[in-house]
Amino acid sequence: MRLLILGGTWFLGRTVAEAAIARGWQVTCFNRGRTGRDVPGAESVRGDRTVAADVARLADHGPWDAVVDTSVYEPPDVLLTAGALCGVVDQYVLVSTVSAYQRWPHEPVSEASPLWPSRPDAREADPDIAAMPVAYGYGTLKAGCEQAVVQAYGDAALILRPGVVLGPYEYVGRLPALLHRAQRGGRMLAAGEPDQPIQPVDVRDLTEFTLNMIEAGKGGAFNVTAPHRHATYGGLIDACVQAAGSGAEPVWIPSRWLMDRGVRQWTEVPLWRTPEGTWAVDSSRAQAAGLACRPLRDTVSDTWNWLQIEQPVPHERQAEHGMDPEREAELLAAWDAERTLHR
Secondary structure, three states: OEEEEEOOOOOHHHHHHHHHHHOOOEEEEEEOOOOOOOOOOOEEEEOOOOOHHHHHHHHOOOOEEEEEEOOOOOHHHHHHHHHHHOOOEEEEEEEOOHHHEOOOOOOOEOOOOOEOOOOOOOOOOOHHHHOOOHHHHHHHHHHHHHHHHHHHHHHHEEEEEEOOEEOOOOOOOHHHHHHHHHHHOOEEEEEOOOOOEEOOEEHHHHHHHHHHHHHHOOOEEEEEOOOOOOEEHHHHHHHHHHHHOOOOEEEEEOHHHHHHOOOOEEOOEEOOOOOOOOOOEOOHHHHHOOOOOOOHHHHHHHHHHHHOOOOOOOOHHHHHOOOOHHHHHHHHHHHHHHHHHOO
């Protein structure tokens, strides 16, 4: 197999490149070469996917059996790459997101759920997009990217909609923030209920599913999350404490109490989110097609081991995740005082 990856030096792209090379595939990675790491054994082609001349030059390195697009944000950029590659690439794999669903995370979703209304020429700067809350604009652009891929590739388009992706090489900062907090030890604020089901997927399991689907020549759209009740938030926190080996003591505080005090979901307390659809993504279609998910404790342990030898690619989103230690201490003290008062 010959595989082209748009990106290939960061999180999912790097994992896909390494796994494909391990299978004996020929891998080409197209990126600007400014950040991340080139994967040994992969051919690197430098260029900017938003520049028509660079994409045309990339096409001269083909043909490929498939392209995996892990990096696109605006639909016209998909049209540019898909248009230039359609003669030299048989299958287009777009890594989209569950944010493309109009009602996620407020309601449970499946592949039959409505996507955000969008268009293949939508840009972030367009007045209608710019007027939206950031999360809605992001979902609208991703839905437009899906439209662009299907417009160019039809049934040969494979659209994957992951939820939260964790594992080694993560640059967003969610799991690293939890692990570093566990490493500090002491009483550790834990939000909500420990038995809350969660569905993060390991980047390596997403990768294996992607490569298997390419090998089988499958198209269509698939949600890619761990099965419902595959893991719990309490299990995640316990795995972080165990991996860091600090003996940190989780203190579970109800969601409403934290929300009343302005604690930011998803960022200040990573992966804590209360809307009912957050962890209610139906991925049974992917499971029937072969998606297999490893235990979450293995994802946590392997990520901790990776962090001992390598730091994530610097990214602005990392600063969003985690709580200031002073604020955490103040909240824990206030919670203790309130519980004492009501005894």
